Amino acid sequence: MDCRSHLYSEYRNQMVTVETKGDGDYINGIISVPESPQLGASNPTGMSGLKAGDAAAARNFISPPSANQKGSANVFYPIVIPSGRKGIQPSISVSYDSNKTNGWMGEGWDISGIGAIAIDTRWGVPSFDGATETELYSLNGETLVYDGNYLPHRHNDISETSNIFTTRKQKRDTLLVDNKKTFFLRRNHDFQKLKDTDLLLKTIDG
Known part of the structure; x- marks a missing residue:
């Protein structure tokens, strides 16, 4: 059986002829059909x-x-x-130093990152x-200082820039604002204001 397939080009207007014998399937083109969407359960x-x-x-x-460099064993x-x-x-971290004395967690052990107010005994x-x-x-x-750069062992009784000091003690009930005192951090004559809280008052008074 002779089977002829004619293909015309749109641009060159040429004809392609195929001659063959026997049975078979002949495909001139493939059209892709989209697959049906899959429905998912909600x-x-x-x-x-x-x-x-x-x-x-x-x-x-x-x-x-x-x-x-000091020869002590350290763990962080x-x-x-x-x-x-x-x-x-x-x-917060747990640290160990073999040269330190007894701390919060035992001999040489301590917890860093927790602020504490202590009495200065220098x-x-x-x-x-x-x-x-x-x-x-x-x-x-x-060091925490009082208003006017006051320290218990010496006190500037005139102004913060004066060189005249006195050992006269300050009354506990003076310089109160709303029944509270204001403390300062002493940092190389640059004083940073620190307002006390109830916890600070309880720590100092108790």
């Missing part, structure tokens, strides 16, 4: 894209103690705490007086 309570939790992702290992271990409101996140242990100021306090190792 699951309003289902969630997708969730990853399984990894308990070891935020796990920190304590490294072995290492010696510093950070404590990961999630951030709170407005992105506030505390930075000029001796003060004798408590209920009527006048005799104690000197420090916040994280920095």
